[in-house]
Amino acid sequence: MRELRIGFAYNEKPSEDAEPPSGQPLPVDRLPASNGAVPASLSPALHDRFAEWDEPATIAAIEAALRRRGTVIRMEADTDFPAKLREQLPDIVFNIAEGLNGPNREAHVPAICEYYGVPYTASDPLTLALALDKRRAKEIFRARGVCTPAYVLVGDGAGPDLPASFPLPAVVKPLYEGSSMGISERAYCTTPEQVAARVAEVVGEYDEPALVEEFLPGREFTVAILGNGQTARVLPIVEIRFDALPAGALPLYGYEAKWIWDTADQPLQIFDCPAPLEPPLAHALESAALAAYHALGCRDWGRVDMRLDARGVPHVLEINPLPGILPDPRQNSCFPKAARAAGIDYDELICTVLDSALARYGMRP
Ligand SMILES: Nc1ncnc2c1ncn2[C@@H]1O[C@H](COP(=O)(O)OP(=O)(O)OP(=O)(O)O)[C@@H](O)[C@H]1O
Ligand SMILES: [Mg+2]
Structure with a gap:
């Protein structure tokens, strides 16, 4: 039987000496990490923008594991990904790519795979985009009877500000980030004034609305x-x-x-x-x-x-x-x-x- 050809889609964290994508200043709670998963000297801009991307060691470990099942073709999910996919047409893509641009960034690789008719692992573009948008995900949880904390979206220019009845303390989060970007201790707010101040910071720093969520005190x-x-x-x-x-x-x-x-x-x-x-x-x-x-x-x-x-x-x-x-x-x-x-x-x-x-x-x- 022919060996399985496995495309491997990932985004690799840039090296320490890579050029930052923008010279914009970063707020205090987005300082570089000292965690072993991120080079300590990575510039703040790079750290924050690429926090969800994977380390070379993780990429190598996954590639080694996939070799048990067939030939692995590395396909970094950069701007050439569509061309690489069309050229290689692997039997299946193992996808861990977090993507780069916008609230649908995690959906891009699976969408391109669907476009070329290539099977891929994990969730489809719709699910990936919904999960990254914390409000949309919570709307679906609620509709399906899954308990999720009370919430309101603030700072999108459309909705109301925090209703007077909203339960405090609250956690204020950027609408579509992960890896706790924007969720430092400053996200924990006990007064409406703190919530308003933190929402303004989130909107200013991330250029996206903030989800204000009831703080749950349990395990x-x-x-x-x-x-x-x-x-x-x-x-x-x-x-x-x-x-x-x-x-x-x-x-x-x-x-x-x-x-x-x-x-x-x-x-x-x-x-x-x-x-x-x-x-x-x-x-x-x-x-x-x-x-x-x-x-x-x-x-x-x-x-x-x-x-x-x-x-x-x-x-x-x-x-x-x-x-x-x-x-x-x-x-x-x-x-x-x-x-x-x-x-x-x-x-x-x-x-x-x-x-x-x-x-x-x-x-x-
Ligand atoms: N409503 C809440 N009540 C209490 N703690 C909360 C609440 N929302 C978030 N937190 C705390 O903040 C952490 C990060 O929140 P959340 O999981 O929503 O963010 P994330 O950035 O998407 O996380 P991840 O790193 O898993 O991608 C939670 O693990 C929890 O400790
Ligand atoms: Mg989380």
Whole structure:
């Protein structure tokens, strides 16, 4: 049988000496990271713009895993991606590309694959765009009966300001960012004046509206899911342990926790997996996570970030249909950690995602 030709679509984080894309000044909470996942000396502009892109080590580890299934053709998702895809026409594309421009950036590679009729792993363009837009995702969760915190969109020039009845404290987030860009401790607001000030900062810094969300004070979890339809399965649940944060820190797994306090030398011991959970709560988290995954039409894999309200009821904060996957077990990365807890090593995790997509297309591994 002919060997499977696997295209591998990714965006690689620029090297430290790359030219910044713009000379615009950056706010304090978007300073360069000291996390091992990002070169400490990367300029602030590059760090922030490319925070979601992958390290060479991650790209190499995924490529090595995919080689178990066939020939791997690297296809960096740069402006030449459409031409490379048309020229190579691989049997399938393994997609982790986060994209570059605009609120639909994660949808671009899958859309181009569809255009050329090339199968690809993970969610389709519609799902990827919906998941990145936190308000649209929450509208769908609500319509499908998935609990998600109260919210209002502010700063889009159309909607009202914060209603007087809105529950405080609140978390103010840029509408379509990830990796906690814009979600530093400043995002936590206890008064309408703080909310208004933070919304103005978000609009000014990101040039996009802000989602103001009711702050949920309970425990936080993230739930990794593999597979499709009835056979989608939940991996062991990860709890975010706020007692691992520096004394006095707010209970947020935000910018500081991901990019400043967690270093390669001293990783925060912030994940507990499997989380210590009574069976009813574990079941409630798993069913809400699966409901969110299916509501948005996720495929092959995804990670659902969840938090409990004051009464202990799980709510979905957001869903990541292209989850981060650092290969080094010493680095904090939820999905590989959950997989390891289930006895699935890194290579097997990557191959399981590929096999799941192959099965969807009726192509056997
Ligand atoms: N409504 C909320 N109540 C309490 N904490 C919140 C709320 N929204 C966000 N947070 C905190 O901020 C963190 C980041 O928020 P969120 O997951 O929405 O952002 P993100 O940038 O998309 O994250 P990721 O890094 O997973 O892509 C959460 O993990 C949580 O700790
Ligand atoms: Mg999150």
